[in-house]
Amino acid sequence: MVLIADLAVQGTEMLLVLCLAPLLTGFVRKVKAHLLRRRGPSLIQPYRDLLRLLRKEVVLADNASWLFCAIPYLIFAATWVAASLVPTFATGLLFSWSADLIAITALLGSARFFLALAGLDAGTSFGGIGASREMMVATLAEPAMLMIVFTLALLAGSTQLSNLAGFMLSPQIGLRVSLGLALVALLMVALAENGRIPIDNPATHLELTMVHEAMVLEYSGRHLALIELAASLKLLLTLSLIVCVFIPWGLSPAGSGVAERFIGIAVYLLKLVLGGFLLALFETSIAKMRVFRVPQFLGAALMLGLLGTLLLFVSRSL
Amino acid sequence: MHGLSFDIAHLLAGGLVLTSFMLLYQDRLYALLNVFALQAFVLFLSVAWQAYAQGAPHLYVTAAIALVLKAIVIPGALHRIVARLGIHREVETIGGIGLTMLAGIGLVALSMVVILRATPAAAPLAREDLALSLSVVLLGLLMMVTRRNAVSQVVGFMSMENGLILAGTGAQGMPLVVEISIAFSVLIAFIVIGIFLFQIRERFDTVDSRVLDTFRGERS
Numbered sequence: 001m002v003l004i005a006d007l008a009v010q011g012t013e014m015l016l017v018l019c020l021a022p023l024l025t026g027f028v029r030k031v032k033a034h035l036l037r038r039r040g041p042s043l044i045q046p047y048r049d050l051l052r053l054l055r056k057e058v059v060l061a062d063n064a065s066w067l068f069c070a071i072p073y074l075i076f077a078a079t080w081v082a083a084s085l086v087p088t089f090a091t092g093l094l095f096s097w098s099a100d101l102i103a104i105t106a107l108l109g110s111a112r113f114f115l116a117l118a119g120l121d122a123g124t125s126f127g128g129i130g131a132s133r134e135m136m137v138a139t140l141a142e143p144a145m146l147m148i149v150f151t152l153a154l155l156a157g158s159t160q161l162s163n164l165a166g167f168m169l170s171p172q173i174g175l176r177v178s179l180g181l182a183l184v185a186l187l188m189v190a191l192a193e194n195g196r197i198p199i200d201n202p203a204t205h206l207e208l209t210m211v212h213e214a215m216v217l218e219y220s221g222r223h224l225a226l227i228e229l230a231a232s233l234k235l236l237l238t239l240s241l242i243v244c245v246f247i248p249w250g251l252s253p254a255g256s257g258v259a260e261r262f263i264g265i266a267v268y269l270l271k272l273v274l275g276g277f278l279l280a281l282f283e284t285s286i287a288k289m290r291v292f293r294v295p296q297f298l299g300a301a302l303m304l305g306l307l308g309t310l311l312l313f314v315s316r317s318l
Numbered sequence: 319m320h321g322l323s324f325d326i327a328h329l330l331a332g333g334l335v336l337t338s339f340m341l342l343y344q345d346r347l348y349a350l351l352n353v354f355a356l357q358a359f360v361l362f363l364s365v366a367w368q369a370y371a372q373g374a375p376h377l378y379v380t381a382a383i384a385l386v387l388k389a390i391v392i393p394g395a396l397h398r399i400v401a402r403l404g405i406h407r408e409v410e411t412i413g414g415i416g417l418t419m420l421a422g423i424g425l426v427a428l429s430m431v432v433i434l435r436a437t438p439a440a441a442p443l444a445r446e447d448l449a450l451s452l453s454v455v456l457l458g459l460l461m462m463v464t465r466r467n468a469v470s471q472v473v474g475f476m477s478m479e480n481g482l483i484l485a486g487t488g489a490q491g492m493p494l495v496v497e498i499s500i501a502f503s504v505l506i507a508f509i510v511i512g513i514f515l516f517q518i519r520e521r522f523d524t525v526d527s528r529v530l531d532t533f534r535g536e537r538s
Contacts, residue, residue: 175325177332299416300343306423307339311332314430314449315324 003094009261014084015057017240021083021232022046024239024276031280033117044233050225058221059120071118071224072219075111079230082107083237087244089264091162092254099161101149104241105142108193111230112138119215124223124260130214133291137199137211140298141192144185147305151182152245154312165248174205176315181308183246188301190238192294194231197283199294201232209288239275240268320453323371327443330364332344334484335426340455341477342418343370345434346407347400347469351393361480368487371443376494377487383501386456392476392508400469403519418464425456447488468518468525472511479504489520 033040060068066312085099085107093099112134119131153177164242167173182186192199200211207214216227244251250267252260289297337357344350362385369377429452437445459477462471479500486497515525522529 077351175322175329177336180329181332181336230450282405296343296415299419303339303419303423304336307332307336310423310426310430311328311335311450314434316445 006094009090010084012261013088013090013093014080017083017086017233017236018229019078021229021236022050022271024236024272025232027273028235028280028283031277032284035280035284038275042193050229053220053225053228053261054222056221061218064104064218068118068121069223070093071114071121071232072223074114075230076226076230076233078107078111078114079233079237080225082111084235085161085239086237086240087165087251088163088240089250089268090252090254090256090261091165093162094161095230096203096254101152101161101164102146103148104161104237105145106178108234108237109138109142111234115215115227118219121179122218124218125209125215126214126217126287130211130217131144133211134215137192137294137298140295140302141189144189144298144302144305147227147309148182148186148189151178151308151312152311154316155179165244165251168245168248169251178308178312178315179246181304183242184307185301185304186242186245188297188304190242192298192301193234194238196279198286198289198297201288209291211291236272239272239279243268243271245276324443324446326367326448327364327371329358330367331447331484332362334364334480335450335453335457338454338461338477338481339419339422341473342422342457342461342464343415345415347405347467350470350473351396351400354477355389355393356398357472357480358384358393360463361483364484368443368447376497378493380483380487380497380501383497384480385502387505388476388480395508395512396472398468399515403469403515403525405467405469405525418460422457422462423462425460426453429453429456443490443497448485451481451485453489454478455482456482466526466528468511468515468527471527472508472533475507475511476504477482 021044023043026041026046029044029045032039081105085095085098085104087093087096116131116138117126117135119134121127136295149159152164155173155178156164158164158167173179191197195202195212201209202212204210205213212231216224219227250264250271252264331442334357336355337360340353341350341357344353354514362381363380365384366376369381430449433445433449433452436486440448455478458474458481461474462478465471465474480498483497486500517528519525522533
């Protein structure tokens, strides 16, 4: 019986992230449009786009290999698994034992690797540019992400997200400069991972600046739909990760009743709205940086993560 | 394991190290000066908190000196100097920002290893302050070494002195006379440097310190 309830909650969580992801993307777009005093597309436009893409025919390049067709499914699967591992509205889920920060980073890293392969596979020059840029961002963002994971793991003594959220709620956390550094670094890495504005513009098709769009230029039909959905999921995942680690209030603990679960969902939605609004506000207030400026930006994130670890080392060894 | 008092002191001292890194990261002179003022403000908060935590009222004077002199007077004067020299668009770094950052991280790690090994008997607050202040001093030195522009070298020098003040407040029992004389000597040094800047500029039409090396006959 307990197993069935656990399964139900985990299943709800997986479906919830899948259904909410396009909505979050739509919401961010809407807020950005409003901030620019435009009306913007409706909130459910991303769902319409996805449905339309699913109905459309797939056009393949002549020299695309089998890998090109397989990759959208791989990316989507890896991202969905990663997104459903993050405790969004409840901790202590059935799969929580595997909800490890390093595992999530690895899943996202493999999705990124496959996407870069797909960019190279069709043999167009844009795909190549996009893949090489994406890898440049990745080589800098992933060490920074790992430093953040180290900082959090040193503090909480665990890399599991449920334990981490529980530790953040406990009174022994205190006031830590390392946590602040980790938060700033995580925000910078999150912007880079999702290709948001200072790094990459998700709405552009300008040859000189696009990164993510350049890689998926050859995709069409249901493949493109899967990739777009995976991108939305990734945005939701990153936001949920930040929220789960740094504002874990309102998460319903393991074994709580239905009412508490619903409160957890409501609080989670509220946090998402807030996070999406802040993201849109940030994106409208900043200009995109040059591609060769990105290493400095991410180097700063890496530096913050390192500094957080070092400072933590001092205060622990006293 | 430690009280809130230690955590806040750690937060502020860590913030000081962080602003040192921000100084290394900046490549525009005005931004550099603003970050320097921010660092002095963090120093003020840190010293004031130490004064409160240690119950040492004379440290409030140190904090006030840091606030007035370092956060307001010197950045303001440097702003005016930069504006009058007309060099507000340039900062060059040797070896690029990434390498400098890595070197800075290495220096922070070094100072922590050294201080934590050297002072096992001291109070935790003093040890932690000493470790972080040594890193601020070393980062200031790094800044002086890596920058060619004379104004950013001055900022490096001043931020080094911020680290010294942090060390002085962490070690309990530093007399007020020493504090005031340090502050005074910094002001004098600042005035002398200011005059030198204009002299260098008048003589060589630039404040790039490489020109001095070539003038002395060294190969750069």
